[in-house]
Amino acid sequence: MYEGDIASVLISEEQIRARTAELAEDIAKRYPTGAPEGDLLLIGVLKGAVFFMTDFARALPIPSQMEFMAVSSYGSSTSSSGVVRILKDLDKDIAGRHVLIVEDIIDSGLTLSWLMRNLKTRNPASLEVVTLLRKPDAVKIDVDVRDVGFDIPNEFVVGYGLDYAERYRDLPYIGTLDPEVYGG
Ligand SMILES: O=P(O)(O)OC[C@H]1O[C@H](OP(=O)(O)OP(=O)(O)O)[C@H](O)[C@@H]1O
């Protein structure tokens, strides 16, 4: 699939599965089941986090519920600008709930930083983040994130939800894109 467009496989399907299971086991220990605040509420950021979100939820050994938000960061197709607009807001009030944002990638950190500020104003009981990927060398703004699947080099990656111009989300692994594809 997509022959010739993928320069290398950075993280295999098996590595993603194993790390997701570890993260889910660790994180579940921090949330007591049967708490008056209700089940852990996962907030997925569309569209990139969909694959990680569904696999993470199934690996979690505690009950969780799911909500989705869609935001757009203005910028070129390979970088975000930090100006964020809500395309789809949450359907539910999160006041008093334990909330875990599920992200596919922290690149500049601008999207997540904005999202955390926005969600904090809605008074959740707690607000944490789990991200599958992070690019330490690309971060422009520090975001307090405890749970990271993989730190990766500052290269544009696709697959497992991540796209270039809406393509490659359906790859089961994370790969680097051949620079010829995006004129890099
Ligand atoms: O740390 P940042 O530099 O802000 O980049 C990270 C954000 O960029 C991507 O979303 P995108 O806006 O491309 O939308 P998508 O998930 O629908 O592809 C990704 O899913 C993160 O939400």
Ligand code: HPA
């Ligand atoms: O490396 C990336 N790939 C795809 N989408 C992204 N959004 C932020 N960084 C990336």
